[in-house]
C-alpha cells in the first residue's frame with residue numbers, strides 16, 4: 001500500500017477524501033482460501049460492482065442480504081445459481097425476485113419459511129442455525145446466542161416439520177456466529193455443525209462455516225492460521241460425509257478477510273486546534289464515511305503524509321492527538337473506545353493540508369457510509385493491473401436531491 005503514494009499526486013488528481021483499494025491484496029486473500037470447495041463472498045463488506053466483477057473471475061460465489069445486494073450480484077454477472085440470499089426476514093420485492101430467478105435462500109426465521117413456502121413450495125433452501133453461542137470483535141457483531149436476532153435456534157422442534165410441509169429442498173446448514181471472531185470461538189462452530197447434522201438426521205449436500213475470520217488491525221492482533229482452520233472444517237466435513245454416506249460440499253462465507261486489508265481511506269487535515277489542553281486534528285471525512293470507530297470503537301491504523309513531500313511520515317516524534325471529522329456531532333471522533341470515550345492516539349505532528357490515511361478500511365468502510373449531514377458520498381478508486389481507476393464517482397448535489405424533487 002505504501003508504494004501507492006509515490007504514484008498518486010494526491011493534491012492534484014483527487015480532491016477531497018476517497019477510498020482506495022488494491023485488488024492484488026483481495027486476490028491474495030482469495031487464494032489463501034482456495035482449499036474450501038466454495039468461497040462465497042459476503043458482499044456487505046465491500047459491495048462496489050467493479051470489485052464484485054473482479055472477484056467473480058476467481059470463481060468466487062456470492063452472498064446477498066438485501067434486494068439491493070441481489071441486484072448488485074446480478075449486475076456484476078453472477079449466475080443465479082451462484083447467488084444465495086441470506087436473511088432473517090424477507091420483503092415482498094425480494095421474495096418476488098427470488099422466486100422468479102429461483103435463487104437459493106438461506107433462511108433465518110420460521111416466519112420466513114412460511115412466507116416463502118406459501119408462494120414457492122419446493123424452493124431450494126439452506127437453514128441458518130443459531131447454535132446457542134456467538135462471538136464478535138464487539139457485542140454488536142456477535143450473531144449467535146440468546147441475545148442475537150439471527151438464525152433459527154439450534155433445537156427448534158418445529159423446523160423440520162415445516163420444511164417437510166412445503167417440500168423444500170434442504171441444500172445445506174449454515175452457521176455464522178459473528179464478525180471478527182477469534183480462533184477459539186471459530187473452532188466451536190465445527191462441533192456445533194456436527195451436532196446439528198446429528199440432530200436433524202437429514203440428507204443435505206453442503207455445509208457453510210459462515211464468515212467471521214478476523215484480520216490484524218493492530219500489530220499485536222493474532223493472524224488466523226487458515227491451514228489449521230481448513231483442516232478443522234475438512235475433518236468435520238469428512239465425518240458428516242461418512243455419516244450421511246454422500247459427498248458434502250464445504251463453503252466459507254468471508255467478507256472482512258477478503259477485503260479489509262485491500263483498502264485505505266485517504267483524508268486531508270483541515271484544522272488543528274487545542275481545546276483547553278487537548279490537541280484535535282480535524283479532517284475532511286466523518287463517521288458518515290467511516291463508521292466503524294464510532295459504532296464499535298474500532299481501531300484503524302493512521303499514517304500521515306505531509307502535503308509537500310508525499311511520503312509517509314515515519315518520524316518517531318509523536319504528539320498525543322484526537323482525530324475528528326466535520327460532522328455536527330461530538331461523537332464524530334475516529335480515536336475512541338467502544339464506550340464512546342476519547343482515546344488519545346500518538347501521531348506525527350500535522351498541519352492543515354497534510355493527509356491522514358486510515359488503514360484496513362476495505363471492509364465495512366464505504367459499504368457502511370451514509371449521507372448524514374447531507375454530506376456527499378466520496379469516490380472509490382481501484383488499483384488494478386498497475387492502473388488507478390475511479391470505480392465510483394463522487395456523488396454530486398443533483399444525485400443527493402434527486403429523490404426529493
Ligand SMILES: Cc1ncc(COP(=O)(O)O)c(C=O)c1O
Nearest residue numbers: 042179180211212213254255256
Ligand atoms: C450471514 C453472514 N455471512 C457472512 C458475514 C461476513 O462476516 P465477516 O465479514 O466477518 O467475514 C456476515 C457478517 O457478519 C454475515 O452476517
Ligand SMILES: N[C@@H](CCCC[NH3+])C(=O)O
Nearest residue numbers: 044141179180292363364
Ligand atoms: N459491520 C461490522 C461487521 C458486521 C457484519 C455484519 N454481519 C464491522 O464493521 O466490523
